[in-house]
Amino acid sequence: MTQQAKVRTLAGLALVLALIVFINFKGGGSAAPGTAPEETYRAIALENPALHLERIERLRKLEYHPTGRDIFTSELPKPPKPPTPQPTVVPGPPLPPPEPPLVVPFKFYGVTTDARTGKRRGLFTNGDEVFIVGEGESVQSRFRILTIGNTSAEVEEIGTSRRATLTMEAQSGGPQG
DSSP, rough: OOOHHHHHHHHHHHHHHHHHHHHHHOOOOOOOOTOTTTOOOOOOOOOOOOHHHHHHHHHTTOOOOOOOTTTTOOOOOOOOOOOOOOOOOOOSSOOOOOOOOOOOEEEEEEEOOOTOOEEEEEEETTTTTTEEEETTOOEEEEEEEEEEOSSEEEEEEEEOOEEEEEOOOOOOOOOOO
């Protein structure tokens, strides 16, 4: 930029500054509200300037009960769902009592495997009687052995098809060696 262009730019900026100063400080312009020197201070007119302690105490005891509306959004809350009618229960005949659990008179105390066939057999005892029974066979003509596991056996009563699971128990009172 040449020296003459710099002087012209400086003169233009000085002219703009002079215009701004003239507009802001001329006497007939409107001033900002509340800055005029002729305005005087006037206090708010109150009949009784004392504190109303009973009103403050009433407001202090007031509890907030939320309505479920988000106060930070302008959306209205969804209307509550209408209550669903409860079905009426028609009294009918009383239900029969539940069946008592199946009581098996013998205990499961061991498992053996046939070396030739690989078939598992369970060892059951009822006092002094010992039964060696495979899966699908019956015990005392009343119970059928369904499955034999390593620590439990599932037994079914033949007449009622009720089932019970026997867990393996340690044999007590056996031969001592």
